[in-house]
Amino acid sequence: MRFQLTEEQRALRGAVRDVVGRRSAAAPSWLVAQFPAPLTGSVQPGGSQFGLDRGLWRDLGDLGFFSLRLPEADGGAGLGLPEAVLAFEEAGRALVPGPLVATHLAAGEVPGAATGEVVVAAVDGRLVEWLAEADVVRPGAEGAVPLRSVDPLTPLHRVPAPGRTDPVAVLLTAAEQLGTAARACELAVQHARTREQFGQPIGAFQAVKHLCAQLLVRVEVARAAVYAAAVTADRADIAAARLLADEAAVRGARDCLQVHGGMGFTWESEVHLLLKRAWVRAQRGGANTESEELLAADLVA
Incomplete structure (x- = not known):
């Protein structure tokens, strides 16, 4: 494809x-x-x-x-x-x-x-x-x-009772999470290139390199899954895309915050907002348990 x-x-x-x-x-x-x-x-x-x-x-x-x-x-x-x-x-x-x-x-x-x-x-x-x-x-x-x-x-x-989850809503939420994950990756790499410690950019240190590499991998895997689900519109594909996008957004924003250090939670930085929004979206309909159960049923079938 x-x-x-x-x-x-x-x-x-x-x-x-x-x-x-x-x-x-x-x-x-x-x-x-x-x-x-x-x-x-x-x-x-x-x-x-x-x-x-x-x-x-x-x-x-x-x-x-x-x-x-x-x-x-x-x-x-x-x-x-x-x-x-x-x-x-x-x-x-x-x-x-x-x-x-x-x-x-x-x-x-x-x-x-x-x-x-x-x-x-x-x-x-x-x-x-x-x-x-x-x-x-x-x-x-x-x-x-x-x-x-x-x-x-x-x-x-x-609300006291859960609402019906529209598959399209699940997919569009995954797309929003993908965008947030991509932005977190961009900010982490940008900061790693410009922030210096011990006379060199912090991106030169192996631990920071690994964080940035993991950010990029999660974004690209989630992007492939979200784009594929948009083409097939299959409920199982959408569930898989949502799981990967939620992980990419939440873990990506956390890793971006780690790269930025304490300044990532200051109001002058958008990093903490990426993490907070990712947390909130991850609680929408179609989140972990629902998508995992749908995928499990599809695999059993």
């Missing part, structure tokens, strides 16, 4: 990166502006230290981010899962906040979702992201209880 991107797919990826890069939650300058006193500010359970960026949401709508898979007759781009995966990979790389997956899946069903005028939240397993700021909440969020989120950019609520 070939994974060489077409010219159109590369153009789509570049367009999404350009839009989210201008207003990325991971950009240190943007972060400092949003968190003037991050260590003294308080976050209420289920809340966030800043509101959802509606301007960015509309920009994504104008780009066609939410309507990528809608037929052209319905105002969409008529593209498929592979293109959606590329777009969500870029969103994950930039840590774009908001219920991206839920709104993308609602395009064509909820008026305004495809254009970014409406924000849609949905139950994903036992979690609901951005419940308070959503314009539309899909069924299943009754009795939701606010949680104190480990990620200051993702307010959470817990």
